Amino acid sequence: MIPYLVRIAVKSVITLFAIATVTFIATRLSGNPIDTFLGDGLTEEGRAELIRYFQLDSSLWQQYLAFLRGAVSGEFGLSFVDRRPVTDVVTSRLWASGQLLLSSVALTLAVSIPLGVLGAIYRKSWIGSAVMMVAFAGYAVPSFILAIVMILIFSYWLNWLPVVGNGSFAHFIMPTLAMSGVLVAALTRFTRNAMLDVLGQDFIRTARAKGLSEARVVLRHGLGNAGVTVISVIGLQVAGLAAAGSVVVESIFSWPGIGQLLVNAALVRDYPVLQFGVITVAVAVVAINAITDVSYALADPRIRLARN
Secondary structure, rough: OOHHHHHOOOHHHHHHHHHHHHHHHHHHHOOHHHHHHOOOOHHHHHHHHHHHHHHOOOHHHHHHHHHHHHHHHOOOOOOOOOOOEEHHHHHHHHHHHHHHHHHHHHHHHHHHHHHHHHHHHHOOOOOOOOOOOOHHHHHHOOOHHHHHHHHHHHHHOOOOOOOOOOOOOHHHHHHHHHHHHHHHHHHHHHHHHHHHHHHHHHHHHHHHHOOHHHHHHHHHHHHHHHHHHHHHHHHHHHHHHHHHHHHHHHOOOOOOOOOHHHHHHOOOOOHHHHHHHHHHHHHHHHHHHHHHHHHHHHHHHHHHHHHH
């Protein structure tokens, strides 16, 4: 197990280094930030002073080395716009994004796993057909379309739910539904397929022949053995949601999270905030993937032994 964990750690470090390098290059290719956030009212002396202060007069290689030193030491500099440490700017938004992510994942697990199990058990009845219709409908509707439709119905027409901010429980309803819609559809289909594969195995027939209750056969033996597939899908979906899914939804609902912060930082070319924000999201995604790898290695010893 130790070599397996070491390989995961090495892969994670290499991935983060590659993401940090690509982020640095991409931000520098977008243009000069001084022209964006300072406008035309700055004198030449003031402009030159700010360029020296933010080290924009250095070569690209020198800026890259300074960026790596800052990343190692945890000092990512000041925001061009807010004039505050970027660590403070980004971390002040993390909890809002974390709340939205956790609520979306909780809703996804609470809905999709029961639907997937029901779709497998009643695959030949109208219940199974209804489950698959819900899954395909969730795939067909992007999150931003679902968000806009919910805003039109529940905010503008019915005036039931607020649109902007995260001040109350009601603010969570539409963003959570918008983010979890595609996840529910994907996890429902994968859970159903995994359960169909497991329920056709010989050990399931043996468990039924021993007189075990159908609930125990399905939940203990069926869902337990299908858990490897379900865990891997959950990990991939949550990682994708943390990486990009929250950006669109947070922008639509003006959610004060890191997704909206990254969009604003990209628009004004706030290099330090954009770099640290992307690295923060990358760390979260890599950590989720690493936890997923360890989880299904623990769930299925065959994976761990094969890796060793």
